[in-house]
Ligand SMILES: Nc1nc2c(ncn2[C@@H]2O[C@H](COP(=O)(O)OP(=O)(O)OP(=O)(O)O)[C@@H](O)[C@H]2O)c(=O)[nH]1
């Protein structure tokens with residue numbers, strides 16, 4: 459085994475351990491003033507409505523904690539998940555919180571409500587100092603759309619580190635996956651806050667989950 463392979467295996471193991479614990483839902487945040495106090499490192503899952511954010515969170519947690527649906531606009535608040543067993547008292551904070559975000563783009567809900575979620579998503583992404591990384595999810599069938607590019611622009615401007623995660627790879631031909639990953643890597647090459655490596659996942663087939671968990675474990679080491 460090379461040193462790099464050894465390191466990768468160790469990170470995969472660390473990622474597994476992190477998510478093998480029980481996780482719990484702590485709160486849904488309908489607007490910025492209800493955010494929990496800044497403390498633990500936060501990672502957020504962002505992306506267009508229906509891209510598979512909540513499903514991917516459930517897949518890496520190995521628990522059905524986040525609510526999913528066929529109808530775009532399922533997740534309507536910033537939903538916070540943490541490893542169980544941290545009281546929050548006397549400095550007993552979890553090392554990390556995972557945030558499931560409302561989708562942007564479209565939703566079967568009144569315009570006013572959709573506008574409010576979009577505002578919340580943008581305000582949170584721009585203004586949360588403990589937000590360590592955003593996983594921006596892109597549907598394998600659709601690629602980076604205009605509203606995705608707007609979110610990437612915002613993250614670049616705000617200097618918030620993000621990584622692209624392709625979702626639903628079970629919906630495209632296996633041979634197309636490496637090509638899509640390469641194309642996406644090329645497309646984000648000049649973006650200031652983008653992490654260069656692209657991840658490809660399927661929550662349906664449990665693909666790419668070890669790599670995503672390892673990427674998160676790596677953040678905890680930094
Ligand atoms: N085939 C396939 N379907 C998936 C995958 N991930 C999610 N889905 C389906 O896509 C739909 C949307 O999934 P969600 O996880 O609710 O998507 P979301 O991004 O959280 O959606 P909003 O909360 O509405 O923004 C559901 O019907 C899921 O079953 C996947 O990897 N493969």
Ligand SMILES: [Mg+2]
Nearest residue numbers: 511512532533
């Ligand atoms: Mg959701």
